[in-house]
Amino acid sequence: MKLSEVYTPAVLLDLDILExxxxxxxxxxxxxxxxxxxxxxxHKSLELAALQxxxxxxxxxxxxxxELEALAEAGYRDLMYAYxxxxxLSVARLIRAAKRCALILRIDGLEAPAVLNEAARxxxxxxxxxxxxxxxxxxxxxxxxxxxxxxxxLARFDSLRFRGLSTHPGxxxxxxxxxxxxxxxxEERAAVKTAVESLQAAGFAPEIVSSGxxxxxxxxxxxxxxxxxxxxxxxxxxxxxLSTGTAREEDCALTILAxxxxxxxxxxxxxxxxxxxxxxxxxAHGNSSIRGYGVVIGHPEITVAGLSEExxxxxxxxxxxxxxxxxxxxxxxxxxxxxxxxxxxxxxxGDEVDHLIAVDIRGNGFCCDEWDEALFLPQRGRMSAKLTGxxxxxxxxxxxxxxxxxxxxxxxxxxxxxxxxHSGSSRTPTPxxxxxxxxxxxxxxxxLPRARGRLRVSTLRSVPSLRANPILPAWxxxxxxxxxxxxxxxxxxxxxxxxxxxxxxxxxxW
Numbered sequence: 274m275k276l277s278e279v280y281t282p283a284v285l286l287d288l289d290i291l292e293x294x295x296x297x298x299x300x301x302x303x304x305x306x307x308x309x310x311x312x313x314x315x316h317k318s319l320e321l322a323a324l325q326x327x328x329x330x331x332x333x334x335x336x337x338x339x340e341l342e343a344l345a346e347a348g349y350r351d352l353m354y355a356y357x358x359x360x361x362l363s364v365a366r367l368i369r370a371a372k373r374c375a376l377i378l379r380i381d382g383l384e385a386p387a388v389l390n391e392a393a394r395x396x397x398x399x400x401x402x403x404x405x406x407x408x409x410x411x412x413x414x415x416x417x418x419x420x421x422x423x424x425x426x427l428a429r430f431d432s433l434r435f436r437g438l439s440t441h442p443g444x445x446x447x448x449x450x451x452x453x454x455x456x457x458x459x460e461e462r463a464a465v466k467t468a469v470e471s472l473q474a475a476g477f478a479p480e481i482v483s484s485g486x487x488x489x490x491x492x493x494x495x496x497x498x499x500x501x502x503x504x505x506x507x508x509x510x511x512x513x514x515l516s517t518g519t520a521r522e523e524d525c526a527l528t529i530l531a532x533x534x535x536x537x538x539x540x541x542x543x544x545x546x547x548x549x550x551x552x553x554x555x556x557a558h559g560n561s562s563i564r565g566y567g568v569v570i571g572h573p574e575i576t577v578a579g580l581s582e583e584x585x586x587x588x589x590x591x592x593x594x595x596x597x598x599x600x601x602x603x604x605x606x607x608x609x610x611x612x613x614x615x616x617x618x619x620x621x622x623g624d625e626v627d628h629l630i631a632v633d634i635r636g637n638g639f640c641c642d643e644w645d646e647a648l649f650l651p652q653r654g655r656m657s658a659k660l661t662g663x664x665x666x667x668x669x670x671x672x673x674x675x676x677x678x679x680x681x682x683x684x685x686x687x688x689x690x691x692x693x694x695h696s697g698s699s700r701t702p703t704p705x706x707x708x709x710x711x712x713x714x715x716x717x718x719x720x721l722p723r724a725r726g727r728l729r730v731s732t733l734r735s736v737p738s739l740r741a742n743p744i745l746p747a748w749x750x751x752x753x754x755x756x757x758x759x760x761x762x763x764x765x766x767x768x769x770x771x772x773x774x775x776x777x778x779x780x781x782x783w
Contacts, residue, residue, distance in 0.1 A: 274626040279619055281532040281600065282546035284611060286618035288627055290526035291508060292324070298490065298507045299328040305494050308332070310353060312485070312505030313340045315609045317634040318618075319347055321508065334485075334503040338366050339636035345373040353377040353403075353439075353483075353503075356413065359385040364392045371400055377481070379439055381405040381413050386430050393432035401434045402427075403481055404472075408440040408464035409457070417467035421475030437481030438468050441503070445488045449562035451518025458492030465498050488519045509608035513554075516562040522570060527618070528602040529567070529611060531585065536597050542587040546603065548580040552610035567603040577603060 276285070302309040311325050314336030322333065322344065332351030335341040341354055352374050358364055367389070370376055380386050380402045393400045404423060407414030415423045424435060442464075445457040461484055472479050484493065485503030487510075493499060506513075509527040510520035531546035548566075556563045565577040569587070572595060578588035585603075589595065605611040612618075618630040 276530065276619075276621055276624050276626060277600070279530060279626065281530050282544075282550045283530045283619050284550065284615040284617075285528045285530050285602065286509075286620045286630060287526045287528070288620045288622050290524065291321075294508050294510065294524065294526060295325055295328045298504060299325075299330065301491070301494055302502055303329055307494060307499065308501045310334050310351070310483070310485075310501055310503050311508070312336060312355070312503050313344070313634070314355075314613075315505035315508055316612055317632050318630055319343060319633055320630050322347075322349070325508070331501075334505075337634075337636070338363060338370075340634050341370050341376070342366065343634045345370050345376075350374050351377075353379070355379060355441075357381060357385040357405075359388045361388070364388055367400075368392050368396045368398070371398055372396070376401065377436055378402040379405050379413075380427065380433075381415055383426060386427055386433055390430035390432045399432050399434050401436045403437045403439040403479075403483065404435075404468075406438050406440045406464060406468045408442045408444075408484065409460045410441060410443040412441075412443065414440060417464045418471055420468040421471035421473075421477065424472055424477045425475055435477060437479035437483070438465070438472065439481070439483040439503075440464060440468075442484065442486050442489050445486055445517070446513060446556060448488065448517045450516070454488055454492060454517060454519075458489045461489055461493055462496050462498075465496070469498050487514060488517050506609060509612070511608035512568045512604050512606045513556055513563065515568060515604070516556075522568070522604065525604045525608075527608045527611065528570065528604055530619075531601055531603060533587070533595060533597050533599045533601065534584075540589045542575075542589065542595055542597075544585045544587055544601065545583065546585050547583040549582050549614055550611060551577070551580060551585065551603065551605045552607055552614060553580060554605075554607035554610050556606070563606055567605045570602045570604060572601065575601075 279285075299309055308331040309325075309329060310332040311330055312334045313322060316322075317340065322330075325333075326349070332353065333340075333344055333349060334353045334355055335344065336355050338354070338358075341352055344352055352370075354367065354370075354376065357380055358367055358378070367376065367378065371393075378389065378400055380389075381404065386402070389400055389402075404420055404427070405414040406417045406420055408417070420438060427433065427435065440461070442457055442461040445454065445461075448454055448457060465482060465484060469479060469482060481501055482498050483501035483503060484499055485501075485505075487504045487506040490502060490504045490507065494502065510525045511527070512525075514520035515522065515525070529546050529550050531544040531550070533542050534545050535543040537543065551566050553566065555566065565588075566580050566585070567577045569575040569577065572593065574590050574593050575595065576588045576590065577585055579586040587595070595601070612632060613635060616632055616635070618632065620627045620630050
C-alpha cells in the first residue's frame with residue numbers, strides 16, 4: 274500500500290530513519306560504556322520501547338505514571354519516574370509499581386519524601402531515589418553545591434534509599450544554533466561535577482549519575498562522571514533539533530502528511546493539518562530561531578505561519594510550485610507533542626506503508642476497571658438516553674414524527690440498530706442494555722472501508738497493554754477492517770484475541 278492512499282492528515286513514521294536513530298544513539302552510549310535509559314514520553318508506545326530495548330536500552334525514564342505502569346506490566350524491570358510525587362493517589366500507584374519493578378524515584382524537596390517514606394513503610398518496602406539537581410533549567414532541582422546537605426536531610430527517611438543524582442539540561446532548547454550547544458554541555462558537566470563533589474564531601478557515594486537531553490548527548494556522553502543517559506526526542510528528531518544542528522531533515526522520522534486544500538491569496542495556502550496535528554510549540558524555552566510551526570519538506574519558500582485547530586496557514590515567500598490538491602509532509606517543531614496528539618503512527622518504509630504502530634501509553638490516570646464500571650459506562654448510558662429522548666422530542670415537534678430510517682430511531686433492545694452510511698458516531702449496547710455514544714475515529718488508510726462498529730471496553734480489559742487505560746483503544750475500533758499485514762505481530766495477536774472474544778459474546782461488527 275502506498276502513502277498516496279493514506280487519508281490526510283496523518284502522522285507518518287519513517288521506520289528506516291527511526292531504526293537508524295535508535296541504533297546510532299545506542300551504539301554511541303555503548304562505545305563510551307554508558308547506560309541508555311530513554312525518556313518514554315517522546316513516543317508513548319510499547320512497540321517503540323521494545324525496539325529501544327532490543328537496541329540496548331538498559332531501562333526507561335517515564336514521564337507519567339501511565340507510562341510507568343504500562344512498562345512495569347509489560348515486564349520491564351529498571352524504570353525511573355522523572356518527577357516528584359506527593360498526592361496520595363499518585364503515591365499509591367508508585368507503591369504498586371515498585372512491587373513489580375526496580376523503581377527509582379526522583380526527589381528535590383522534603384515534603385514529597387515524607388509522604389513517600391510513610392507509604393513505603395506501610396507497604397513494607399524501600400523506595401530508591403535520586404536527588405534532582407538544577408543544571409540551569411531552573412525548574413526542578415536543588416543547587417548542585419547543596420546536594421550533599423540535602424542528602425543528609427533525606428537520610429532520616431528509613432524507608433527511602435539514596436542511589437545518586439539526576440538532572441535534565443532542558444534549557445539547551447533555548448539555543449538557536451549548533452555553535453551555542455557547547456556552552457550548555459559545559460554547564461551540564463559542571464553542575465554534575467559540583468553535585469558529585471558535594472555528595473562525596475558529605476559522605477555519600479552516588480551509584481547513579483544521570484542526565485540527558487538529545488541536543489547535549491553527543492557533547493557529554495564522554496563525561497567521566499555521568500554514567501546513565503535519558504535522551505528522548507532522538508528517536509524522532511524535529512524542527513527544534515534542526516534549529517540547533519542536532520539533526521538534519523533526513524534524520525527526522527516523524528512527519529505530518531497533509532493536503533493543500535485552498536489558495537485564497539497569492540502568498541497564502543491552506544492545508545488540512547492544524548494545531549491538533551502539529552501542536553503550537555515554538556520552543557518551550559524561548560528559541561528565537563524557530564520560524565512558524567513546522568518545516569515543509571521540499572518547500573523552503575513555505576512557512577507554516579499559523580494554525581487553527583484543523584487548518585494550517587502556509588505563507589509563500591516568492592515563487593512556489595505548490596498548488597491545491599498537493600500533498601506535503603511537515604516536520605513538526607516538537608515531535609513529542611505531535612506524537613501525543615495521535616493514537617497511532619502510520620509506519621512506512623519509503624513510499625510503502627509497513628504497519629500501524631499504536632500510541633498505547635497515552636492517558637490521564639483513568640486506569641482502574643472499577644472506575645470504568647462505576648463512572649464511565651453507566652454515566653454514558655444515562656447521558657445518551659437523555660440526549661436521545663430530548664432529540665426525539667425536538668424532531669417530533671419539528672416534523673411531526675421521527676423517520677423510521679433515521680439513526681435516532683434506535684431500538685431499546687440488546688441488538689445493534691441498522692445504519693446507512695458512516696454517520697460520524699457509533700452506538701453500541703453496554704452490558705446493561707443502555708447505549709453509549711461517542712465519536713467514531715476514521716481509518717487513516719484511504720482505500721479501505723471505515724469501521725462503523727465499536728467493541729465494548731470490557732472486551733479489551735484482558736489485553737495486558739490496554740488494561741491500564743479503558744479509554745485507550747479508540748484507535749483500535751476504526752482499524753478492525755484492515756488486513757492483518759498492516760499490523761505488527763503483536764497487533765495481529767491482539768486483533769485475533771479481541772475477535773474471538775467478540776464472537777463468543779455474540780456481538781456483530783459491520
